[in-house]
Amino acid sequence: MAAAGAAPVDPAAVERDEYESKVRFFSEFLHNNREEWEKRIETELANNRYRIPLELSELRKAEQGLDQKVLQSPVKYLLPWEEALLSFLGETNQKAVKQLTQTLRLDISGSFGRNHVTPRGMTANQIGKLMCVEGIVTKCGVMQPKLLQSMHVRKIDDGHVVQRDHRDATSLLAQTSRGGFPTQDEEGNELQMDIALSVYKDSQAFTIQEAPENSPPGQIPRSVHVICDGDLADKAKPGDRVQIVGVYRSFPPPMQEFTNGVFPTKLVATSIKPIKELTEPSFVALDVQNIRKLAARDDTFKLLARSFAPAICGHNKVKEGLLLQMIGGTEKNLSNGTHLRGDINLLMVGDPSCGKSQMLRFVMNTAPLAISTTGRGSSGVGLTAAMIRDPQSREFQLEAGAMVLADRGMICIDEFDKMGQGDRVSIHEAMEQQCVTIAKAGMHVTLNARCSVVAAANPIYGNFDPSLDLAKNIGLPDSLLSRFDLVFVVRDTTTEEIDRKIATQVLRQCSMRFGNEGSRRGVEEIHSSILERRVEADKERVQEASKVFEDTMPVAEGEEVDQVVTVDFLRKYIRFARRFTPVLSQAAQAAVADKYCDMRMRFQSGFSDQNADAKNPDRKPRLAVTTRTLEALIRLATAHAKLKLRKEEVLEEDVNEAYRLMLSAREEEVPIMPQAAGEEEDMANLDGEAEAEPSSQRGRGQKRAREEASDALIATARFDSLRTLVSKCFAVSKRDVIPRGELLELVNADLAPGEQPFIQEEFDAGLAKLEEVNKVMLEEAGDSVIFVG
Incomplete structure (x- = not known):
């Protein structure tokens, strides 16, 4: 008192x-x-x-x-x-x-200290405080005008004006206005609202969610609703990573007689700033020295590819492709508005139990930003963007999909073949133009989806059938396959050597005890406070370089183990290499043009041999060579140059490596089953019978003898050149049959400058190999060559 x-x-x-x-x-x-x-x-x-x-x-x-x-x-x-x-x-x-x-x-x-948090750190203790929140925009509503002050005019003479302020919990004022529109003035005269004289401001609501790479595994990502007005409206769109400063407030429902005390909370924004950099490894001086030393080695590419998912035995070509994909090419935005993507898309197709999903997991744990999804559990709008109706306001909101959330990162899609046809069509634009266009519910929006796509799929018949082309094996259209820069066929080969290597690798991993040094992305202890996370990172960021090579595991006597680098060092190497932006040199440009023309000639006909045996294992899956293939060759060559830390130019050596990788992805050889070879050998040596050898057995033996003789007379590189030149000669001459002597003259006349002409023995050996792979047919007299395809 x-x-x-x-x-x-x-x-x-x-x-x-x-x-x-x-x-x-x-x-x-x-x-x-x-x-x-x-x-x-x-x-x-x-x-x-x-x-x-x-x-x-x-x-x-x-x-x-x-x-x-x-x-x-x-x-x-x-x-x-x-x-x-x-x-x-x-x-x-x-x-x-x-x-x-x-x-x-x-x-x-x-x-902001402990007030600098992610949406997971927004608790009841922060209500009423000024917070700084980092996250990614997942939903975004339309911008609408909001009434601040209404003007009311007396109907009798239109002279008297009454104004009424309208404030809700989004304003920073301590008190809010509860009244509605006045209908009468103090004297009882009727009032009419003048819309033109009233004052409005822009208002928008959106939702931010904690970044996917920072979400604890097995938990639902937390989100917080944000309200912005004035100049902050329409500043953020789905997929943007933002840092928002605002007042965290609760919004009790008005005029309710009973309540359970649980009120929705929102962040009233006072500033919105974009976040451009992701969480990346830090470098010390010794790290940079070790990276440059490793880049100077001749076997840098093979060493890093071998270190990619080292727990998986084999599949070296696939690992090389995944390594170049993580490094990426160089993005180009031309002055005429053309956008050329630098991200590399890769597809793995093959038999079950070949390690495809495990390689996807390694990509997720190595990349700074990677989002995982599956073909069965994803829809087209779930991968791109969707229009949803807010259950409270009944207004449409734009919600970002997985590819938009993975902007500037990678998206891993497992079981790609299980997606519906309509869902696969929806990602065409995102894979090539790297954007998602939505025109629904009165909204026309273009969202960025600048991400690399790495997908894994099984053949449509369970196992890969070499008698069918790649599109028929996996049931994907050419329009989608052409958007993948690399399409690898991963096969479950059956040889004693490979089986023993796989068994040794699995047994070694099961028998050894590994520490937790190679930490997975998404550890159990995730701090909701940015301050705590940075303090924790500073503690771990000791001024010591990352270990370069893994410790050699104990192996059996006489067994050799190749060197592999540690996962931490591999992350740093990839991040360091991504900084460079080399351009094609003159020699590299000429090499790219030559390789592209060569691939067009080599793969232009696809499976043209319609009369060949459907079970012929020499038939190889082929994909159409288009302009996208040329761009893919440039991206892969640029990625290899960045891997070798070349700052200025892409060399011809890089183009050759990219060309070799593309050929290995397109022309994977069908392995010869050792069981069949062993059965033939056993049948040929049964008891030393004096009986004559069967004609079929004798024919197979003669075929193997011819193959060995051909391999000895012509080198692989010369054979590849001969195959290209022979196809070109038949295409230019528009003939199906050419005499052998004339064909030799045409081939030698079309050789590149400095290339040695083919001699008769080498030419004959090459024709024999071309006949074996169903490219040509030789007449019985041997005077003419018939082109098959």
Whole structure:
């Protein structure tokens, strides 16, 4: 109780005095740094920005502990300070005040300490505080005008005007307006709202979610709803990674008689800033030295590919392709508006139990940003974007899909063949143009989807059938296959040597105890506070270089084990190599053109041998060579140059490596089954019978003898050149039959400068091999060559 004779304390007066004292304090703060603040305000207004930056460190210097007071009770400070800011501008530049179209706001920035969190760290303890939240935008509503002040005119004479302010919980004012539109004035005259005189502001709501790479495994990602108005509206779109500063507030439902006390919470934004950099490994000087030493080795490519998913035995070509995919090419945006993607797309197709999914998992754990999904559990809109209706506001919102969320990262799609046909068509635009266009519910939006796609699929018949082409094996159309730069056929080969290697690798892993040094992405202990995470990272970031090579595991006597680098060092190497942006040299450009023409001649006919035996194992799966193949060759060559840390130019050597990798992906040889060969050998040596050898057995033996003789007379590189030249000669001459002597002359006349001409023995051996792979047929007399395809 108040003392006798003492005047009662007016809470409103006390609150008004506190408000005015804060206005005076900030006004003095501005005048003490008058020149700096005049320049700061002038710069922001010149760029059409109405939020003036204010560092928390400046407040800390002005008054000890003031920064923490602002973080704990932002509503008490921001409103009077913004009023003082407007008065300061009126004193210094009255003309600028008259030209203002929006209210001046303060943009608080700096070190937020434990108030710098992800959506997982937004708890009840943070309600009412100024928070800094980092996440990725997943849903975004449309921008709408919001009523701030309504004007009402008397119907009798249209002379008397009544104004009514409208404030809700999104405003920083302590009290909100509960009344609706007035229908009568104080004298009982009817009022009519004048829409043109009323004041509005832009408003938008969206949702941010914690980044996929920071979400704990096995837990649902947390999200928080954000409300922004004024110049902040329409600043973020789905897929953007943003840092939002705002006041975390609860929104009790109005005018409810009963409630359970659980109210929705939202973040009222005061600033929105994009986040461009992902969480990446840090480098020390010794790391860079080790990376450059490794890049100077001749076997850098093979060593790093061998270190890619070392737990999986074999599949070296696939690992080389995945390594180049993670490094990527160089993105180009031409002056005419053309966008050339630098991300590499890769597809693995093959028999079950070949390690395809495990290689996808290794990509996820190595890449700084990778999102995983499956073909069966994904739809077209789930991979790209979808229009959904908000259950509360009944308004349409744009929700980002997996490829949009993986912008500037990688998306791993397992069981790619299980996707529906309509769902696969929806990702065509995202894979080539690297954007997603949505035109639904009155919204037309284009979202970025600049990500690399690595997919794994099984053949449509369970196992790969070499008698069918690749599209028929997996049931994918050419329009989709052409968007993959590399399509690898992963086969379960059956040879004793390979089986023993796989068994040895699996037994070694099962018998050894490994530590937790190679930590997986998404560890069990994920901090919701950015401060805690950075402190933890600083503790682990000891000034020591990452270990380069893995310790050699114990092996059987006489067994050799190749060197592999550690996963941490591989991550750093890939990140370091991605920084370079080399361009094609003149020699590399000529090499790319030659290789492209060679591939067009080699693969132009596909499976042209319609009369061949359907079970012939020499038939090879072929894909059409298009302009996308040329761009893929450039991307792969650029990725190899970046792997060798070439800053300026892509060399011809890089083009040759990319060409070799593309050929190995397109022309994987069908292995000869050792069982059949062993059975033939056993049948040929049964008991030393004097009986004559069967004609079929004798024919197979003669065929093997011819193959061995041909391999001895012509080298592989010369045979590849001969095959290209023979196809070209038949295509140019438009004939199906050419005499052997004339064909030799045509081939030698079309040789590249400096290439040795074919001699008769070498030419005959090459024709024999071409006949074996069903490219040509030789007449029984041997005088003419018939082109098959």
